[in-house]
Amino acid sequence: MRAYIIGRITVNDPQDYQAYADQTVALAEKFGGRFLVKGGEQTALEGNCPERHVIIEFPNRQAALDWYRSEEYRRILPLALSSSSRDIVIVDGI
Numbered sequence: 001m002r003a004y005i006i007g008r009i010t011v012n013d014p015q016d017y018q019a020y021a022d023q024t025v026a027l028a029e030k031f032g033g034r035f036l037v038k039g040g041e042q043t044a045l046e047g048n049c050p051e052r053h054v055i056i057e058f059p060n061r062q063a064a065l066d067w068y069r070s071e072e073y074r075r076i077l078p079l080a081l082s083s084s085s086r087d088i089v090i091v092d093g094i
Helices: 014-030 061-069 071-083
Strands: 003-011 036-037 052-058 083-091
Touching: 003 061, 014 036, 014 061, 014 071, 036 061, 061 071, 061 083, 071 083
Parallel strands: none
Antiparallel strands: 003 052, 003 083, 036 052
């Protein structure tokens, strides 16, 4: 069953965040992931929305966890944490 990493993100330091974001696509691909949404224009229909959303599809939950827990991702994660406020979840597909 496919799994999705979904991020709701507010960027506080665009330059540092970009250094992180530039590395995520190739890294996700190593674990079978592909970005379905990476920023982009949005229209808030209900509630308070952060400025940025990300959705990454993985073949399964374990692949998503392996990506998030990988040594390569852990090396770039401090850039994201210091330059943004985020809520990140893994959601199983249907």
